Amino acid sequence: MKLPQPFIRLPLRFDTQRLAAEVAALPASAWARHPTGFEGNSAARLITVDGGENDAVSGVMQETPHLKASPYIQQVLASFGVVWSRSRLMKLAPGAQVPEHSDINYHWFQRVRVHIPVTTRQGVLFYCDDQAVHMAAGEAWIFDNWRQHRVDNATDQERVHLVADTSGSAMFWNLVAAGMRGQPAQLIPYRPGHSVSIPMERFNSFRVMPPAEMDHLLKDLAADIVSETPGQPGHAAVAQFASLLNSFCADWRQLWALHGDGDSGIEHYQRLSQALWERAGAIRAGIVMRSIGLPVMRVLDARVLEYAISDKSAPLQPHATRPAAVAAPVARARSARFDRPVFIVAAPRSGSTLLFETLACTPQFSTVGGEAHWLVEGFDHLSPGAPGIDSNQVGAEHATPDVIAEMRELLTECAQDPNARRTDASVIRLLEKTPKNSLRIPFFDRAFPDAQFIYLWRDPRENISSIIEAWRSGDWVTYPRLPNWNGSWSLLLPPGWPALRGRPLEEIAAFQWQTANRIIMDDLSKIDPTRRMVVRYDDFLRNPAAEVARICAFTGLQVDDALRMRVAAELPPSRYTQTAPAPGKWRKNETLINRVLPGVLPLMPRLEQFG
Numbered sequence: 001m002k003l004p005q006p007f008i009r010l011p012l013r014f015d016t017q018r019l020a021a022e023v024a025a026l027p028a029s030a031w032a033r034h035p036t037g038f039e040g041n042s043a044a045r046l047i048t049v050d051g052g053e054n055d056a057v058s059g060v061m062q063e064t065p066h067l068k069a070s071p072y073i074q075q076v077l078a079s080f081g082v083v084w085s086r087s088r089l090m091k092l093a094p095g096a097q098v099p100e101h102s103d104i105n106y107h108w109f110q111r112v113r114v115h116i117p118v119t120t121r122q123g124v125l126f127y128c129d130d131q132a133v134h135m136a137a138g139e140a141w142i143f144d145n146w147r148q149h150r151v152d153n154a155t156d157q158e159r160v161h162l163v164a165d166t167s168g169s170a171m172f173w174n175l176v177a178a179g180m181r182g183q184p185a186q187l188i189p190y191r192p193g194h195s196v197s198i199p200m201e202r203f204n205s206f207r208v209m210p211p212a213e214m215d216h217l218l219k220d221l222a223a224d225i226v227s228e229t230p231g232q233p234g235h236a237a238v239a240q241f242a243s244l245l246n247s248f249c250a251d252w253r254q255l256w257a258l259h260g261d262g263d264s265g266i267e268h269y270q271r272l273s274q275a276l277w278e279r280a281g282a283i284r285a286g287i288v289m290r291s292i293g294l295p296v297m298r299v300l301d302a303r304v305l306e307y308a309i310s311d312k313s314a315p316l317q318p319h320a321t322r323p324a325a326v327a328a329p330v331a332r333a334r335s336a337r338f339d340r341p342v343f344i345v346a347a348p349r350s351g352s353t354l355l356f357e358t359l360a361c362t363p364q365f366s367t368v369g370g371e372a373h374w375l376v377e378g379f380d381h382l383s384p385g386a387p388g389i390d391s392n393q394v395g396a397e398h399a400t401p402d403v404i405a406e407m408r409e410l411l412t413e414c415a416q417d418p419n420a421r422r423t424d425a426s427v428i429r430l431l432e433k434t435p436k437n438s439l440r441i442p443f444f445d446r447a448f449p450d451a452q453f454i455y456l457w458r459d460p461r462e463n464i465s466s467i468i469e470a471w472r473s474g475d476w477v478t479y480p481r482l483p484n485w486n487g488s489w490s491l492l493l494p495p496g497w498p499a500l501r502g503r504p505l506e507e508i509a510a511f512q513w514q515t516a517n518r519i520i521m522d523d524l525s526k527i528d529p530t531r532r533m534v535v536r537y538d539d540f541l542r543n544p545a546a547e548v549a550r551i552c553a554f555t556g557l558q559v560d561d562a563l564r565m566r567v568a569a570e571l572p573p574s575r576y577t578q579t580a581p582a583p584g585k586w587r588k589n590e591t592l593i594n595r596v597l598p599g600v601l602p603l604m605p606r607l608e609q610f611g
Contacts, residue, residue: 040096465586
């Protein structure tokens with residue numbers, strides 16, 4: 001929640017010895033790793049959805065056994081006179097950090113987080129915006145978690161805070177005002193044998209968000225957006241984005257007038273939300289939140305689209321469908337002949353964009369301008385959530401004559417040269433790269449029987465670390481509302497993903513890497529070896545000229561001037577690079593990766609020998 005200042009200390013004090021005793025009495029099994037996987041961060045859950053071991057924020061909140069076993073913590077929470085949402089004890093190991101971030105999702109728009117330090121030392125500092133404070137044991141604090149904030153425990157002892165979320169009552173906000181005036185703190189002592197009642201949230205999400213709530217969220221967002229590009233073009237883009245949000249609110253209100261939150265409207269709300277994402281995505285470049293500097297699409301997704309519809313029975317909603325220019329199936333005058341199209345197949349975040357951009361510079365190839373997620377998922381019956389399709393995997397049986405014909409027409413319509421000019425050639429040499437295609441080799445093999453496949457793989461430590469960072473960034477969401485999953489899903493959706501529910505982030509990342517590489521090798525093994533080749537990412541980085549020459553020999557292309565110029569100097573970062581390349585960058589997540597490495601290493605001998 002946005003506050004008038006970064007930190008506010010409330011005029012309350014609590015018995016730290018009693019709090020510490022109750023924390024110490026909890027079993028070791030009560031402590032779970034932080035859901036983000038931040039090293040050295042753990043929590044004991046006190047109030048959760050249905051009182052279970054989860055970190056969800058939408059649902060009926062109930063006390064956990066850990067809170068039931070802690071009478072003074074119950075009294076502390078009851079003393080605020082508020083309705084509580086998710087609440088936990090949060091532990092920060094010696095030397096550990098909470099990395100800088102901003103809480104941008106819907107849960108935080110109207111909620112504030114109360115911190116009560118239980119065990120701490122002077123070297124523990126909480127940073128928010130341009131201020132830093134040490135929250136002393138027994139004090140009560142709130143802070144503006146919309147602003148960028150972080151925590152450093154620069155001591156040799158662990159730090160534990162009681163952390164509880166609430167939207168606050170009138171009494172609570174009067175207490176906040178008193179704290180801002182400097183009112184002396186009142187001690188709330190432990191009262192042995194005293195039982196209390198703690199109100200907890202029961203209604204905190206909508207099946208369909210009402211128009212007034214939607215207006216409130218998006219008007220606040222629109223008032224905070226700016227362009228990183230100075231001058232008139234940037235200003236025009238911001239105005240266009242704000243107009244798009246305003247139009248969306250008007251259409252949402254019209255749908256509500258027709259359907260309310262009933263069954264008849266769910267599909268219409270989904271289509272409207274999808275259209276907003278696509279249209280906003282087309283003009284989002286350089287538009288950020290003025291107050292925190294984050295890309296506007298991250299905030300739009302986390303604050304609005306992820307929570308606009310909470311119908312768990314609804315189908316998956318991917319973030320990318322067909323280009324607007326070819327969104328509706330129409331009769332076309334021609335379909336080009338595709339000569340040995342080349343598909344780069346790789347696990348997500350394995351460097352395939354850099355390889356694609358390198359090869360796409362030659363006019364010998366045509367592309368569709370980027371990743372063609374819409375090429376398969378633009379067909380409703382091939383999109384996850386359709387009958388028989390529960391992941392991004394699509395088999396040869398789905399490449400029916402009708403699908404193949406329409407796909408060729410779409411590719412003919414969208415094919416372009418390296419200068420983004422439409423290709424009118426009657427014969428097209430297509431280059432395509434989408435990580436989801438790692439699960440669709442049999443499909444494309446049937447659709448294009450002369451297709452060639454370049455298999456790119458990357459060291460699992462580097463690749464898994466990059467997948468972890470992509471999930472954390474929030475910039476790679478592919479399914480904002482995944483049924484039976486707590487929140488959104490990023491990157492590739494592999495078969496077997498439901499078994500990962502509740503698992504830590506590094507296990508999800510390792511599963512994505514392992515499943516993609518295993519399925520690629522399984523499927524390529526069934527294809528004529530002359531139609532496949534393997535490129536190791538490290539080799540490509542070390543000697544791009546040699547690898548490009550090898551690829552040209554495989555595909556029958558010439559190493560032309562465009563390719564020679566591309567590899568004559570150090571390769572530039574790809575368009576999707578998150579942070580600058582650096583040796584050993586993966587070690588930022590080394591502890592997490594070491595936990596999952598034993599499970600993925602058995603695949604390495606096969607990778608090394610495959611070719």
